[in-house]
């Protein structure tokens with residue numbers, strides 16, 4: 018049994034994916050052009066822009082969902098279920114689409130905690146509402162502010178899974194902040210993991226990780242990493 022593909026969550030997610038598509042279509046078209054797919058080159062342009070001032074970049078995107086695809090969401094759920102995760106940290110929660118997938122996995126595995134982080138207070142409030150509508154509010158702690166501050170403390174226990182989906186340039190500093198809390202065999206799943214220093218780090222086994230690029234949403238830089246320490 019899984020609560021992801023059954024009522025009421027399946028309908029809620031369909032509704033959120035529809036809303037997100039409508040909200041983000043103008044941004045997508047401005048970014049890549051109508052009907053075009055996001056390419057590695059588009060992603061690098063965004064990485065460079067974001068590096069100048071990530072807080073300002075995400076302020077201008079406060080109305081955008083920037084969410085995972087349904088396929089990627091299902092993959093997150095499956096990873097958390099396989100891992101029997103009880104503690105998950107998400108960097109970049111936005112309106113809560115990926116968080117719903119992860120919290121569903123916690124519910125279906127018998128409970129746990131998802132710590133989410135979001136810079137924009139309006140998005141964090143919307144994420145809380147969406148998680149409450151999904152009946153998952155008791156499993157989540159959404160922290161508002163910069164993850165470099167909000168994840169500094171209050172992670173009480175070992176982490177089974179990390180979803181990195183915030184400012185592209187902060188994947189490595191956020192991972193390093195979380196390292197003392199990672200269980201052996203924990204999963205670190207990076208959506209839009211394209212920043213070279215991050216990829217060099219997780220792809221070097223001497224740092225205690227094994228890591229491969231995933232074939233999801235080609236060009237978007239999805240990286241699957243396992244903690245081997």
Ligand SMILES: C[S@@+](CC[C@H](N)C(=O)[O-])C[C@H]1O[C@@H](n2cnc3c(N)ncnc32)[C@H](O)[C@@H]1O
Pocket residue numbers: 071075082083084085108109110111112113114115116134135136137140162163164165182183184187
């Ligand atoms: C790609 S979106 C996340 C999408 C979300 N995971 C989903 O699938 O619905 C990235 C989000 O990270 C947030 N963000 C960026 N930098 C952040 C930071 N330093 N701390 C916390 N949140 C951040 C942005 O405001 C934005 O909402």
